[in-house]
Amino acid sequence: MNTRKLGRTGIEVSEIGYGAWGIGGSEWLGAQDDESLTALRRAIELGLTFIDTALAYGRGHSEELVGQVVREQDHHIVVATKVPPKNRQWPAPGGLDPDDVFPGEWVRSCTERSLANLGLDVIDVQQLHVWSDEWVGRGTWLEAVQALKDEGLIRAFGVSINDHQPANALRLIETGVVDTVQVIYNVFDQSPEDELLAACQAHDVGVIVRVPFDEGALTGAIGPDTEFPEKDFRSEYFRGDRRAQVDEHVRALLEDLGIERSELPEVALRYVLSHPAVSTVIPGMRSVRNAERNVAVGDGRGLPAETIEKLRAHRWDRNFYE
Numbered sequence: 232m233n234t235r236k237l238g239r240t241g242i243e244v245s246e247i248g249y250g251a252w253g254i255g256g257s258e259w260l261g262a263q264d265d266e267s268l269t270a271l272r273r274a275i276e277l278g279l280t281f282i283d284t285a286l287a288y289g290r291g292h293s294e295e296l297v298g299q300v301v302r303e304q305d306h307h308i309v310v311a312t313k314v315p316p317k318n319r320q321w322p323a324p325g326g327l328d329p330d331d332v333f334p335g336e337w338v339r340s341c342t343e344r345s346l347a348n349l350g351l352d353v354i355d356v357q358q359l360h361v362w363s364d365e366w367v368g369r370g371t372w373l374e375a376v377q378a379l380k381d382e383g384l385i386r387a388f389g390v391s392i393n394d395h396q397p398a399n400a401l402r403l404i405e406t407g408v409v410d411t412v413q414v415i416y417n418v419f420d421q422s423p424e425d426e427l428l429a430a431c432q433a434h435d436v437g438v439i440v441r442v443p444f445d446e447g448a449l450t451g452a453i454g455p456d457t458e459f460p461e462k463d464f465r466s467e468y469f470r471g472d473r474r475a476q477v478d479e480h481v482r483a484l485l486e487d488l489g490i491e492r493s494e495l496p497e498v499a500l501r502y503v504l505s506h507p508a509v510s511t512v513i514p515g516m517r518s519v520r521n522a523e524r525n526v527a528v529g530d531g532r533g534l535p536a537e538t539i540e541k542l543r544a545h546r547w548d549r550n551f552y553e
């Protein structure tokens with residue numbers, strides 16, 4: 232497994248990391264703990280050294296599973312988690328007072344809860360689970376972050392940028408207080424290439440790429456008739472005619488590249504890893520099969536320039552907030 236620097240943190244991470252939202256079991260339905268633990272262990276056995284979880288995933292359950300596996304290892308696995316917004320609003324709308332979303336005492340108490348769930352003494356990367364650049368220089372969150380660093384409870388500090396708003400962290404990056412950002416970046420949502428990725432390179436900020444498969448669309452598994460259980464978050468994400476649109480875009484992509492549907496997940500991961508600003512990409516992968524297939528892509532080989540050029544034409548800017 233190839234590794235990369237996580238910005239200026241001094242932390243080295245595997246190119247393929249583990250996205251641990253799905254194993255929490257609350258928003259993605261159907262996760263089985265036994266299967267999740269086996270998949271996570273297998274990914275680590277094959278060289279994966281970075282896991283992204285959050286206090287909100289299954290109300291701590293994802294952190295508990297991650298902690299269980301990480302504590303079994305004889306070598307260090309880098310763990311990133313997140314402080315949920317106190318107002319429980321994802322993504323963060325504009326116009327909020329940062330002390331209503333991330334008051335300092337909330338940042339601290341959530342960090343303490345995450346440490347207990349994980350069963351660890353230190354969190355490698357603590358992230359705010361939403362972000363708005365309006366909060367730069369305001370509120371008590373930064374003071375709390377600095378105190379947690381000084382006390383050795385967290386090593387690095389990051390933010391998870393609001394879905395599909397990559398420019399909404401540029402001011403923060405310029406302040407130099409953030410060590411990592413987490414962002415949606417994939418063949419369809421190429422918007423981080425506009426400004427964010429260059430800003431991260433200029434300021435040596437680590438880039439954790441989430442949702443590389445567009446929640447499953449870029450695995451080729453979503454068709455016009457795909458159904459999800461009512462309470463599964465994907466029934467909302469792929470609502471109405473969105474599944475038919477996905478099907479159309481995926482077919483065009485396969486035809487243009489001349490590849491089989493089964494080859495799409497590998498191309499999707501390689502596209503993200505071909506950008507030098509990216510530190511690690513964190514697919515959700517609850518099955519051993521998917522963990523094995525994804526970890527195998529972390530071999531340091533990007534895509535040929537002509538393939539990247541072709542993929543650029545498949546950028547798909549959508550309004551996710553309508």
Ligand SMILES: NC(=O)c1ccc[n+]([C@@H]2O[C@H](COP(=O)([O-])OP(=O)(O)OC[C@H]3O[C@@H](n4cnc5c(N)ncnc54)[C@H](OP(=O)(O)O)[C@@H]3O)[C@@H](O)[C@H]2O)c1
Pocket residue numbers: 249250251252253283284360391413440441442443444445446447450452496497513514515516517518520521522524525
């Ligand atoms: N606001 C935030 O901070 C935020 C929001 C969303 C996500 N995230 C993070 O980003 C991670 C990744 O995003 P995500 O899990 O939402 O979506 P994703 O990685 O885009 O897609 C995950 C889906 O792809 C499937 N899959 C994985 N590898 C595959 C392969 N090789 N072939 C076919 N199917 C494959 C998974 O199946 P199985 O799981 O069934 O194996 C799952 O259904 C999350 O787990 C979380 O850590 C953060």
